Amino acid sequence: MRFVVRRGIFYLITAWAAVTINFVLPRLMPGDPVAALLAKSQGQIDSSAEDAIRLLFGLDQDASIWQQYVDYWGLLLHGNLGVSFMNFPTPVTEVIAQSLPWTVGLVGIATVISFTLGTLVGMGIGWRRGTWADGLLPATTFFSAVPYFWLGLIAIALFSVTLGWFPASGSYDRSMIPALTPEFAGSVIRYGTLPAFTIVLSSVSGWILGMRNMMVTVSSEDYVTVAQAKGLPERSVVVGYAARNAILPQMSSFTLALGFIVGGTLIMEMVFSYQGIGFLLYQAVGNHDYPLMQGCFLVITLAVLVANMAADVIYAVLDPRTRQEG
Amino acid sequence: MTATVSDRRPPAVPERTPVLEIENLSVDYGYDDDPAHVLRGVSLTLHRGEVLGLAGESGCGKSTLAYAATRLLPPPGLVTGGRVMFTDRDGSRSDVLALSDAELRAARWQDVAIVFQGAMNSLNPVFRVGRQIADGIRAHRSVGRREALDRAAELLEMVGISPDRLRDYPHQLSGGMRQRVMIAMALALEPQVLLMDEPTTALDVVMQRQIVEQIAELRERLGFAVVFITHDVSLLIEMADRIAIMYAGEIVEDAPAREIYQRPRHPYSSALLHSFPPLRGARRELSGIPGAPPNMAHLPTGCPFVPRCPHAADACRAGRPTLGPTAFAEAGRSVACTLHDGAREVPQELAQR
Structure with missing residues (x-):
C-alpha cells in the first residue's frame, strides 16, 4: 500500500511539472500568433484589425506571467484548453x-x-x-x-x-x-x-x-x-x-x-x-x-x-x- | 510415502549393485576443428545408496561430467562418446544418452535429480516455491494441484522449512533456505540418484554444515545414492563413501574416502590433500600445488599433471596413464599414474600402508 501511495505522489509531482513546462514552453517560442494569422490571411485581414484579433484571443491583457499561470490551471481543471487560433473558433x-x-x-x-x-x-x-x-x-x-x-x-x-x-x-x-x-x-x-x-x-x-x-x-x-x-x-x-x-x-x-x-x-x-x-x-x-x-x-x-x-x-x-x- | 522407502536398506553396508555407470564418457567444447577435450574417456560407477564424492580443481570437468551424464550440457558442449547406463529398481538398464526426448523427459527427476551450484538462481524468481516443487511432481505423476502442493508442504517440512513458506517467492527466502528448497524439490519423486553440483559453495560455513548433515540424514532415511561434486575435499572425506579425484578431464584416482585420505596413491591426490589443514590427527605442513591447471584446449601428450608433478619422469611424457590397480593391488582402488606400473619404486609419501 505504501508503494502505491509513494508512486501516486511521484506521478502527481511529475504531472505538475509536465503541465508547468507545457505552460512555459510555448511562451519561450519566438514569433507572434497574431502576426502569423495576418500573414496566413494574405492581406485579407486589414492590419488595423490586429488589435481586434488580439482582444479576441485574449492576448491584450497585460497579465503577469504568474497570473497567466494561475488562470491556466483554472481553465485546465475545468477541461478548458482554450480556442484554437488556426481553426478559430473551435475549442x-x-x-x-x-x-x-x-x-x-x-x-x-x-x-x-x-x-x-x-x-x-x-x-x-x-x-x-x-x-x-x-x-x-x-x-x-x-x-x-x-x-x-x-x-x-x-x-x-x-x-x-x-x-x-x-x-x-x-x-x-x-x-x-x-x-x-x-x-x-x-x-x-x-x-x-x-x-x-x-x-x-x-x-x-x-x-x-x-x-x-x-x-x-x-x-x-x-x-x-x-x-x-x-x-x-x-x-x-x-x-x-x-x-x-x-x-x-x-x-x-x-x-x-x-x-x-x-x-x-x-x-x-x-x-x-x-x-x-x-x-x-x-x-x-x-x-x-x-x-x-x-x-x-x-x-x-x-x-x-x-x-x-x-x-x-x-x-x-x-x-x-x-x-x-x- | 517416505516410510516405505526408508526400510529399503541401511546405506552403511553397500550392496555394490550399480545404479549409474558412466562408461568412457567424452565431452568436447566447441564445434570447430579444434575443440577442447574437456572430458576424456571418464568411467565412474555409482552404487546404490552410496555417496560418491567427485573432487578436483576448478575447470577439471567435474560439473561437465554431471551435466553430460544427465544430457543437460549447454552448447557448445558436445558428448562425443561413451555411455551412461542407469539401472532401475527392477534391474532394467537403459543408456541415458540414447533415450528419445520423450523418454528422457519422463526419466528426468524420477531417476536422477540434480541440485545445482547456484542456490540463488536455481529457482524461477516469478513463481512461488510451492508451485515450482509441485510442477515437477505433476509432470511425472497424475495428481491434482492440491495433492501436489500437499506433497510439496511435506517435502519442505522434511528439510526443516515451515510449510507456510510454500506461498513465498524465492527472493523472500535466504540462501540457505533456497538451497533446502532445491533439495526438497530434488527429492520430490524419490529419485534413486541425487547429483549435487557444489550444493554448498555459495553458503556460509554454518549453513554448509547444516545442509551436509541434512543430506546425510535424508540419504539414510530414503536410501538414494549421491554424487557430491565439490572442490572442498575436506567436506568429502567426512561425508563420502568413495572419492574420485579428477584432473584435466580425467579421473586420476578412485578409492574409498578413508583410504584416499590416509593413503593417497596419486601425486595429485596427495597434493590436493596437503592443500588444506587436516581436521584430526597430527599437524602437518600445508602446501599448495605449484603451477596452474593445464589449458584444456592444448593438453600435452602424456600425463597432464607432468608440469606440476614432483615425481615426473620420461615415462610420464610418453603416454597417457590409464586408470588401473595400485602398485599394492588394493581392492576397490584404482589410480592413473605411471608410478604404479611397477617399473619405478613408488615414492614413500604415496606408498603408506
Missing part, C-alpha cells in the same frame, strides 16, 4: 478529439500487433538459436533500417498503385458519413490496413530483437536448466520459465511505446494523409497556434505518464520482486 478539446481517436486506433492496434508478433517470433528464435530461424533477424532489421517514408511510398506504389488492393491515402471513404455501421467500419479498416502494415513492418524487428536477446540470456539461467532437469514438458519450460522471465523488460518498453502512440507518427500521417494528432501538432507549430500546441503537448505528456503508471502496475503484477517494499 482545442474538440480539435484534438477529432484526430486523437484516429491515431490511437491505428497506431495503437499496429503497435499491439507488432509487439505480439515480435515477442512471439523473438521467443521462438531465441529458444532455438543457431538454427535457420536466425535468418529472420537481418530480414526484419532491414525493414526497420529503411527510412519509414520510403517504406510507406513503396507500399503505396506496390499495393495501391500497382495492385490496387488498398487506397493510397485518407482514413475512410469520404463519400461516407462517419457512423457506427459495418460499412463505415469496413472502410476504416480498408484505409487503415496499409499504414498499419508499414508501421508493423518497420517496428517489429525491435520487438523480435529485444525478446530474442532476453530469451538467450534467460535460457542460460540455472532455473531454466532446473526446469529441464525436472523433466517438465518443453512447452512449460519455454513459456513458464524462459519466456515468462524474458518478457519482463519487453513489457516495460511496450507500455512506454503505448504512451508514445499518442504523440502520433507524423511521417506516417504525412505519407498516408492520415488525420492523426501528429499532423495536427505539426500544423499547430507551423501556425503558432499556442492553445492547440499546448493541448497536444498536454495530451501527449499525460498519455506518457499514464503509460508509465501502467508499466509500474504491470511490472508489479508480473514480477513479485518489485512488489517488495523498501
Whole structure:
C-alpha cells in the first residue's frame, strides 16, 4: 500500500511539472500568433484589425506571467484548453478529439500487433538459436533500417498503385458519413490496413530483437536448466520459465511505446494523409497556434505518464520482486 | 510415502549393485576443428545408496561430467562418446544418452535429480516455491494441484522449512533456505540418484554444515545414492563413501574416502590433500600445488599433471596413464599414474600402508 501511495505522489509531482513546462514552453517560442494569422490571411485581414484579433484571443491583457499561470490551471481543471487560433473558433478539446481517436486506433492496434508478433517470433528464435530461424533477424532489421517514408511510398506504389488492393491515402471513404455501421467500419479498416502494415513492418524487428536477446540470456539461467532437469514438458519450460522471465523488460518498453502512440507518427500521417494528432501538432507549430500546441503537448505528456503508471502496475503484477517494499 | 522407502536398506553396508555407470564418457567444447577435450574417456560407477564424492580443481570437468551424464550440457558442449547406463529398481538398464526426448523427459527427476551450484538462481524468481516443487511432481505423476502442493508442504517440512513458506517467492527466502528448497524439490519423486553440483559453495560455513548433515540424514532415511561434486575435499572425506579425484578431464584416482585420505596413491591426490589443514590427527605442513591447471584446449601428450608433478619422469611424457590397480593391488582402488606400473619404486609419501 505504501508503494502505491509513494508512486501516486511521484506521478502527481511529475504531472505538475509536465503541465508547468507545457505552460512555459510555448511562451519561450519566438514569433507572434497574431502576426502569423495576418500573414496566413494574405492581406485579407486589414492590419488595423490586429488589435481586434488580439482582444479576441485574449492576448491584450497585460497579465503577469504568474497570473497567466494561475488562470491556466483554472481553465485546465475545468477541461478548458482554450480556442484554437488556426481553426478559430473551435475549442482545442474538440480539435484534438477529432484526430486523437484516429491515431490511437491505428497506431495503437499496429503497435499491439507488432509487439505480439515480435515477442512471439523473438521467443521462438531465441529458444532455438543457431538454427535457420536466425535468418529472420537481418530480414526484419532491414525493414526497420529503411527510412519509414520510403517504406510507406513503396507500399503505396506496390499495393495501391500497382495492385490496387488498398487506397493510397485518407482514413475512410469520404463519400461516407462517419457512423457506427459495418460499412463505415469496413472502410476504416480498408484505409487503415496499409499504414498499419508499414508501421508493423518497420517496428517489429525491435520487438523480435529485444525478446530474442532476453530469451538467450534467460535460457542460460540455472532455473531454466532446473526446469529441464525436472523433466517438465518443453512447452512449460519455454513459456513458464524462459519466456515468462524474458518478457519482463519487453513489457516495460511496450507500455512506454503505448504512451508514445499518442504523440502520433507524423511521417506516417504525412505519407498516408492520415488525420492523426501528429499532423495536427505539426500544423499547430507551423501556425503558432499556442492553445492547440499546448493541448497536444498536454495530451501527449499525460498519455506518457499514464503509460508509465501502467508499466509500474504491470511490472508489479508480473514480477513479485518489485512488489517488495523498501 | 517416505516410510516405505526408508526400510529399503541401511546405506552403511553397500550392496555394490550399480545404479549409474558412466562408461568412457567424452565431452568436447566447441564445434570447430579444434575443440577442447574437456572430458576424456571418464568411467565412474555409482552404487546404490552410496555417496560418491567427485573432487578436483576448478575447470577439471567435474560439473561437465554431471551435466553430460544427465544430457543437460549447454552448447557448445558436445558428448562425443561413451555411455551412461542407469539401472532401475527392477534391474532394467537403459543408456541415458540414447533415450528419445520423450523418454528422457519422463526419466528426468524420477531417476536422477540434480541440485545445482547456484542456490540463488536455481529457482524461477516469478513463481512461488510451492508451485515450482509441485510442477515437477505433476509432470511425472497424475495428481491434482492440491495433492501436489500437499506433497510439496511435506517435502519442505522434511528439510526443516515451515510449510507456510510454500506461498513465498524465492527472493523472500535466504540462501540457505533456497538451497533446502532445491533439495526438497530434488527429492520430490524419490529419485534413486541425487547429483549435487557444489550444493554448498555459495553458503556460509554454518549453513554448509547444516545442509551436509541434512543430506546425510535424508540419504539414510530414503536410501538414494549421491554424487557430491565439490572442490572442498575436506567436506568429502567426512561425508563420502568413495572419492574420485579428477584432473584435466580425467579421473586420476578412485578409492574409498578413508583410504584416499590416509593413503593417497596419486601425486595429485596427495597434493590436493596437503592443500588444506587436516581436521584430526597430527599437524602437518600445508602446501599448495605449484603451477596452474593445464589449458584444456592444448593438453600435452602424456600425463597432464607432468608440469606440476614432483615425481615426473620420461615415462610420464610418453603416454597417457590409464586408470588401473595400485602398485599394492588394493581392492576397490584404482589410480592413473605411471608410478604404479611397477617399473619405478613408488615414492614413500604415496606408498603408506
